[in-house]
Amino acid sequence: MSLDVREAAEVTTPPRPRRELTTAFVVSRIAVLAVAAAILLYAVPPLVAAESWISLTLLLVASAVIGYLYLTRRFVPAKYLVPGTVFLIAFQVFPVLYTVSTAFTNFGDGHRGDKAAAISAIETGSVRQAPGSPEYGLSAALKGDSLVFLLVDPKTKQVQEGSPDGLAAVQGARLGVTGKVLEAPGYTVLKAPEAAARAKQIAELAVPTQGGLIKANGLSRAVEGRATLTYDAVCDCVKGGGDTWTADESQGYFVNAKGEHLAQGWQVNVGFANFARVLTDPTLSAHFLGMFTWNMAFALLSVLTTFALGMGVALALHHPKMRGTRFYRIALILPYAMPAFAMLLVWRDLFNRDFGLINQLFGLDVDWMGGMVSAKFAVILVNLWLGFPYMFLVTTGALQAIPRELTEAASIDGAPPWYAFRKVTLPLLLVALTPLLISSFAFNFNNYNAIALTTDGGPFPAESPTVGGTDLLISYTVRLAFGTGSAQFGLAATMSVFIFAIVATISAITFRRTRKQEDVYA
Amino acid sequence: MRIRALGVAAAATVAFGATACGGSAPTSSAAPSSSAPSAGASATADKGSGKLVIWADPNRTKALKPFADQFGTENGVTVEVKEISKDNQQTFLTASQQGSGPDITVGAHDWIGNLVQNGAIDPVNLTEEQKAAFSPIALKAVTFNGQVYGAPYAMENVALIRNTKLAPDAPATFDDVIAKGKELKKAGKVKEVLCLPVTAKGDAYHVYPLFSSAGGAIFGTTSAGDPDPKQVLVGSKESQAAFEKLATIGEKGDAALKTSLTNENSIPTFAGGKCAFLVSGPWAMADVKKSGVAYDITAVPAFKDGKPATPFVGVQAFFVASKGASKTLAQEFVTNYVTNADVAKALYDADPRPPALTAALDAVKAADPDAGKFIEAGAGGIPMPAIPEMSAIWEPFGIAEAAVVKGSDPVKAAESAQKTIDGSLKN
Numbered sequence: 001m002s003l004d005v006r007e008a009a010e011v012t013t014p015p016r017p018r019r020e021l022t023t024a025f026v027v028s029r030i031a032v033l034a035v036a037a038a039i040l041l042y043a044v045p046p047l048v049a050a051e052s053w054i055s056l057t058l059l060l061v062a063s064a065v066i067g068y069l070y071l072t073r074r075f076v077p078a079k080y081l082v083p084g085t086v087f088l089i090a091f092q093v094f095p096v097l098y099t100v101s102t103a104f105t106n107f108g109d110g111h112r113g114d115k116a117a118a119i120s121a122i123e124t125g126s127v128r129q130a131p132g133s134p135e136y137g138l139s140a141a142l143k144g145d146s147l148v149f150l151l152v153d154p155k156t157k158q159v160q161e162g163s164p165d166g167l168a169a170v171q172g173a174r175l176g177v178t179g180k181v182l183e184a185p186g187y188t189v190l191k192a193p194e195a196a197a198r199a200k201q202i203a204e205l206a207v208p209t210q211g212g213l214i215k216a217n218g219l220s221r222a223v224e225g226r227a228t229l230t231y232d233a234v235c236d237c238v239k240g241g242g243d244t245w246t247a248d249e250s251q252g253y254f255v256n257a258k259g260e261h262l263a264q265g266w267q268v269n270v271g272f273a274n275f276a277r278v279l280t281d282p283t284l285s286a287h288f289l290g291m292f293t294w295n296m297a298f299a300l301l302s303v304l305t306t307f308a309l310g311m312g313v314a315l316a317l318h319h320p321k322m323r324g325t326r327f328y329r330i331a332l333i334l335p336y337a338m339p340a341f342a343m344l345l346v347w348r349d350l351f352n353r354d355f356g357l358i359n360q361l362f363g364l365d366v367d368w369m370g371g372m373v374s375a376k377f378a379v380i381l382v383n384l385w386l387g388f389p390y391m392f393l394v395t396t397g398a399l400q401a402i403p404r405e406l407t408e409a410a411s412i413d414g415a416p417p418w419y420a421f422r423k424v425t426l427p428l429l430l431v432a433l434t435p436l437l438i439s440s441f442a443f444n445f446n447n448y449n450a451i452a453l454t455t456d457g458g459p460f461p462a463e464s465p466t467v468g469g470t471d472l473l474i475s476y477t478v479r480l481a482f483g484t485g486s487a488q489f490g491l492a493a494t495m496s497v498f499i500f501a502i503v504a505t506i507s508a509i510t511f512r513r514t515r516k517q518e519d520v521y522a
Numbered sequence: 523m524r525i526r527a528l529g530v531a532a533a534a535t536v537a538f539g540a541t542a543c544g545g546s547a548p549t550s551s552a553a554p555s556s557s558a559p560s561a562g563a564s565a566t567a568d569k570g571s572g573k574l575v576i577w578a579d580p581n582r583t584k585a586l587k588p589f590a591d592q593f594g595t596e597n598g599v600t601v602e603v604k605e606i607s608k609d610n611q612q613t614f615l616t617a618s619q620q621g622s623g624p625d626i627t628v629g630a631h632d633w634i635g636n637l638v639q640n641g642a643i644d645p646v647n648l649t650e651e652q653k654a655a656f657s658p659i660a661l662k663a664v665t666f667n668g669q670v671y672g673a674p675y676a677m678e679n680v681a682l683i684r685n686t687k688l689a690p691d692a693p694a695t696f697d698d699v700i701a702k703g704k705e706l707k708k709a710g711k712v713k714e715v716l717c718l719p720v721t722a723k724g725d726a727y728h729v730y731p732l733f734s735s736a737g738g739a740i741f742g743t744t745s746a747g748d749p750d751p752k753q754v755l756v757g758s759k760e761s762q763a764a765f766e767k768l769a770t771i772g773e774k775g776d777a778a779l780k781t782s783l784t785n786e787n788s789i790p791t792f793a794g795g796k797c798a799f800l801v802s803g804p805w806a807m808a809d810v811k812k813s814g815v816a817y818d819i820t821a822v823p824a825f826k827d828g829k830p831a832t833p834f835v836g837v838q839a840f841f842v843a844s845k846g847a848s849k850t851l852a853q854e855f856v857t858n859y860v861t862n863a864d865v866a867k868a869l870y871d872a873d874p875r876p877p878a879l880t881a882a883l884d885a886v887k888a889a890d891p892d893a894g895k896f897i898e899a900g901a902g903g904i905p906m907p908a909i910p911e912m913s914a915i916w917e918p919f920g921i922a923e924a925a926v927v928k929g930s931d932p933v934k935a936a937e938s939a940q941k942t943i944d945g946s947l948k949n
Binding site for chain 1: 572596597598599612615619621635636638639640641644645647649667668669713714722723780781782783784786787791844847848849850851853854855856857858910913914917918921922924925926928930931934935938939942945
């Protein structure tokens, strides 16, 4: 009711003045519409080809909404919100949902595709050449409009026509020196480029024989073979070689009576199996507490040490009597400007016991990466070196915002510098920096690079080859899920969900406490 | 208002740029038929694609190019050789799964098990004549479940590379290697007894000849002579004894094996003359030759009274992608073209690993004796297990190796490794 009244009232008000048509306004509008149109044009053909109608509908709806929004004069706030929201959904929400849904599947090596792909791979892989059959010389030819094979037996030089109807003798064919058919009455022999252009048809043509099928093997040879394993839709099983493998939809494999399975599997929903596996994995449950404690310690120490050093340096450079600050600032940013990947590898080699610079420089013989305590110390040290310039930068920024009068006033009141810092500067800094410290904690909690590129989780005690002394939950997850060669995306997704839950809980608690702190200081 | 609008435009442009970059790879190869030149008059009506896409690592891309182009001209098709620089196996699997993979990929034979279980490659039908042209071990390596899955072209295995100035005589046993190394170290002529990469996490590949010579084994064998994933022997009594042997030459013993020796520093240390013996493969030779060290290559010798030291033999091969767009062309290229000795020779020139074709190997041997020596050193070797279960072995085995080298209890290390492997194979 009230809505009607307002609309009625609006009609009577004079029309709003036309908005100013600035360049920025036009450019932004064209840009958004162009991006939407470009994505549409770019994505539609592959989506149609893949027959993914749901994605296509979503794309069309999203594009229609964007077009409608930007072609009308209304919905001004939405014009600003929509691009961000679209990208938020595409790059944040969707990956999270995808990860969570993957956590309930056995997606990974051996279970990448669907069942149809597995069946076709099983059948193709089991094709054996029919015993005693020749390797035919192949020429593709046209008989009228249909493609046929001209097959030459290499020994007898006899030529036969192979078509979907079977084999038939060919008379009067002329062979070249290499045994290929040059010409044959009634056929148009295809030259290499013409045959290559029809490669797909050639691959699809199968000539039935008593021993199996003759199929092209490349463009110049054909082989008679038979699939030793065949899928039977009636029993939903694969038969062959005197054995039967029945489809087991709970594990995505064809399994025989002995419990053995064929190599090729498919992706299935496994319910909470991955979650159960993470929770009941004996190595994980035995070492979880130790690993979690170290993970917390690593994240906390990384934040505290980098913050302490970064802030210390920032305070020193902030001092009015400091000279040459520009030079120092450039020098201090260097570690931050270097690619962390390369630096981590360099540090790993610096810590090498026999060849590393650190031992050679100080005349030590410490097996840095080989000892439980020294490896932990080393990774924190490396992380400190990589991380403090960031803290230095943000503290410098926050310090500029704190008026010098405050500390001056404190010193006039007789407060010693340390006391003034503790009671005035630090609390003000913390109000500004706590969110950054929390995000730095969350980042370091999952700082896979820092571990993987230095110790790779090691040192590993002989008793537990899977859980190393410096393993974080994330580096352990990666090892558990990907090992050295095979990928288990489902399990990895499950572990990610657990880690996400842990980090989210910790962050939520800390943010809540921070808000209380802000109330105190604000 | 103006500034904000500009910001939106800028953000949108940046984001678009990002998506365009991220997504460009799939489409460019997903629709090859549209851009391929139509070959021949009759081709215009066909939907067949006249384009062959080959993925290879940086070393091989350059060598393959001229031959790919020649194949293209002969068959009237375009051949694109694309360089994949990292994680080739997983990149290939992911791409072929989503339909944007190549028609042919080049890789190591131990990928086969994993590629087959993911339905990513097709068998390659070689004629008996073609099969006979390969060295038997190369052919065995690419055979999986009784089926040939790739055309092999190069082989590699580790050997003992010796600094002939420091150690003029080829050692008869591995005990001699260690004795000589220790003697040289004592005399201050070298820094290390032996350069064999152990690394902090172990390296099963390099240490395997020693492990097998000391009696250890990874898998039992099936009746067909293939490694049997149901019999993991890493924790067996024999393997425990082998780990014990590794411990005696480890850091607390002879110090011939050290975790501080890594893949990064072992070759330069040998090339710098700080080490008389190096256990490495053909890939080390570029650095060794450049350094000017006088060297000789022999097989890794067995321990005194030990079993033969069998290195792992790795074979590089061409695979036909089962989800490729031009499978016929791919089969033609793999079975009838790269099995040619000239192609093998050219690939050798680009990246000196001994060719798998006997004829090409003979040609290469004449020009470069090192290739022949490496092949001889690998004569008693076994192909690296290609079964997918092998991926569960590398890491636990390596960690057990590193642990015993550092002085942990060999029995406990072997048993823990076995337990870990059993645990991951069951799942």
